[in-house]
Amino acid sequence: MILASLLLPIAVAAIVFLVQKVRLPVFLAVMATVVVYGIAADMTFQSVGKAFGLGFATALEQTGLLVVAGALVGAVVLRAPLGTGTSAAAGVLAGLGASASGGLALLQPAGQDAPRRALGLALTLLAAAALLAPSPLAVAAASVMKASIRTELMIAVPVAAVAIALGWWHVARQIPSTDEPGRLNWAWLCVAIPLVLLVVQSIAQMPSEPLGKGGSREFYIGISKPLMLAAIAITLAIVLARRWEPSALAGRSWAPLLLAVGASGGLARVFDETGMAELLAEYVLHPRYGVLTPFLAAAIVKTMQGNSLTAVLTASGMVEPMLPALGLDSASGRAIAAAAVGAGSMAICHVNDPFFWIAAHMGRLSPGRALYVVSLGSAVMAIGALIVIAAIRQFI
Template sequence: MSLYQAAFFVLAVVLVLLVTARGRVLPLLALLVGAAGFGYAAGMSTSHFTKAFGLGFAQSVNGLGLTVLAAAFLAAIADAAGATAWLREKARGWRTRSAPLAALGLVSGVASTPAAAFAVLTPLTRAIGGGAPRAATTLGLSLSGAHGLLIPAPVMLASVTILAADWTLALAYGLPVAVLVTLIGLGYARATASGRPLDADASAAMDGDSLHAPRRAALALVLVSIGLIALLITQSLGDIASEPLGGGSNREFLLALGRPPVLLLAGVALMLLLSWHREEGALGERGWVGRGLASAAGLILLIGVAGGLAKMAQETGMAEMNAERLLGCRPAGALALLLPFAVAAAMKTLQGSSLVAAITAAGMMMELVAPLGLDDPAGRTLAALAIGAGAMTVSHLNDGLFWLVAQAGRLSPASAVARFSLGTAIQGGVALAALILLRLAAS
């Protein structure tokens, strides 16, 4: 039954991509109908389907919705204060716009979630990259690659902790592989996505008096973006369930710092304070509040629907059952790393959550590291890294990060699959090959 459910899921994804390819059907509507069709085809009753979908929708909006709204408010303020246009003009003289974004994504990849990191960096990325598809794809791929390979990203924390791997080795092996994967993502984005800025986005319809001190506003946008990323990284440290950083009340405090309400309130307040932006009717429908709400509403709903589809897939159990089918394969030598990677990748692709994929795959591999010849410190660490790489492969319609990249890059779902989803698959393959080579060198 699990194979049929997986086939129905793939069919639903393909149909959504086909009907939205030419913009004739709104992705939100297509994804909603696709989720319902998958639910019924997979054997879910109406009550089960609606309950699972509603829970996934609520969890996704609760986890990411306010962060997306915070980013929309920051973008609206940056546009009104002239920061977006000022940064875009400065970026015209840069030799490359993609490399700084790739480096930013590599560092920000250790944030609590890559989707939240992408969201808070969207206003800055839009200013530097001009709204070009290449800028969004580059940032998304660098965030995805780094999150699966670097500590203290939760995906890596989970796999390293469950497999009792060596943290020092995880950093020593993971950092160069993450850099390699980021460079691969950068090259892939350059080869497949347009880098031409969408200059029409640079000039929001503001009156002349509102565009005061654009240089100061630009500096404020940079500082606030860095500050919010720092909060998300601090939240990742809170996921370390040990003293002195992660135990007791300290852990709860660190976790709270990166939660959406804090990002929204702190980010907007700091942006207004540092830019010293003043706009008549700012809190009304025509001010930055209204513009931010209008730009974020559709994306928030789309992320919620994607979360509903992901939760439905999780409820069927098809991801775990199909991943378990792979456990009978026992590659020998360094190729043993293929198994933890494949298990995590199957989990991620079918149910959407990288963290769930990492936790489940690591649990499945606990008793298999010894039979696979990976029971030494290096072997356990490389197995954990293989799980992390697999847990980021492949990001598609059931992942909020996919929709963030698609909207930021003005990409249709089919175009986003060709550029971002395929890019994550290539990054995963490169990471696996690098880890196998490291295993051969360590043997």
Template structure:
């Protein structure tokens, strides 16, 4: 019982210092790892080795994958490729069903682009579709928000799923992508259906008193935003930086299946090499770089890569710090206690989902929730019946589903959506927060059903 109490104190401490006092999650996780090592009486001579080995090993395993994925996302954002993808999907789907259009756009754009950035980029497009179709701003906002959120937490190469996969020992990213995409589609569909209830809801005016935020300053129109990018990339070229690495990773996974579908020898070695996540994303980066236009392309490329490095650095460090915290827990007697307790409950995939949901709701960051939860759960997989490759893969997705539940005032994404869309805070709680709860629950329901057949 004491071991469990120590864990609760450590997790509560992480939430308190990150959410209330705004301490960096990196320091919070490393501090929890150090305090936990002493509290669990790990030999002093082993503490530093345990922390640094897990920290460095995680950076070595997943660091370049997160870095290259972030670089692709920044290049797509800055080159106008995200707008080009959105326009292509509008031509394909049309504007007859605006919530479906916004959901699908968000679903694809957020595979490489962070959901916060994706909403900022696509908000002017959302406003244009809202005006063109005459539906409520609230409906299109919820649809875009949930569409972006679905792939942000469930489909690599977004950093959250990558970090969780690393912590849980999932090396087959092709399998994770192949299962994650349909699960994310279920989550996005649930978000879209919920958005439809607001099709004719008129928003109340935003007030400046209480907890409501001021009305945002005048923004660019969609036409002004589009013109700012100059000539947009062709739609096919815009999708290629996403499709190339995803397809290569999937082919690489298929090539390694028993029976060797692509044969042995040189073809197997080539497909296996280019299907390695690091190489696949590196090739995707090369394709993304080809989207840059105009004079000074090299300077533009260098500046955007520098930006991507600045964006990815905190994520890399949070992921590594979370792994260090998890390594300390794995070396403690806590795992035997939890394993015995949880194995008797028979709730399996609900364990990572509920822990991630609790952490997400408490401290706001989906990425921190995914990193911390996966580090906590990793040593427990065998004891809760999820030690197989498929079990670990579904656990990553369960963590991602939990990391959607729920977005509210301590989540930056909540404020990005509500502020840019002009949604009063009280209304945002009743719509955006509820939407993320529904979306995350729907995702977990799909994962649970898959588990009945695949585990």
């Protein structure tokens, strides 16, 4: 397992090399890396193939359909980006939804000819998803930590504001300002309505069941599934376009990104099969680290495994029994611990996360450049959030 963790940065470097120097498509580069990584990590051929297949299928089911929907909506009706303020607002709204990568996939049209705003939107979404309820990440952290969602939200709002500001600052330093003017019109309803439904799904899935139980809950969750959201978005785009353009729907520009999303899901599943994430997270479970413990546990799992929800659940489950030893056993302390887990789940977003590839596509970045902008940006936001959380702890 230790060997597997040491091989991870080599795998990341190999993917970047194969894409940028050898000119392989992302899908083939990831697939080749998975095979070599599995052999080097002493996994069987059967386990590597099974893990990659399961991760690939899951990523396509959860995010792939929305990648296609976002691309088709952009081709049919939305041909201009959003403005800066609207992009930030859209990022926050999408971050509250049930799927961060799905929300970003739907918002692909927002980044057309506006790479700086596209990447700012992506990092905004990442921060909101990690910290703000009713996002599943924030709700899961508060639930496992036995913290009040209201208290956690009071702490998380200023933390998220600082993280989002840092994200835009980082992007502004890395990406030149060559964006096209933004434009907001009624056609954006074909993206806004699915995003709102994703938020409704988040609310319906909360443990308190605020939208009702049984049939009501199943209805809200069912209508927010990727297939339904894709159908709603594409149908609305066709209606709002007011003209029939079969050539736009027949385009295949989304295919490379779709395969990259699936491959990243497969890569994450292979990394997860080694068990290295949990093993490394156990090394930071020490009382002397205080609020740094939940942050590091979540950050390690997210970096190694690529799934923010898994990072939150794993880190929260590990840390919750330790809260008395960490001095975080009060109502406010548990909320702080939940926020720290959320902050850790932001970092580091890289090649084993479908979100990374969607953001890189929207920002027109090569994998190496995306590591510097998206991955480093997620780390900058996470560290900034941790500093704010530590400061808040001193006053409550």
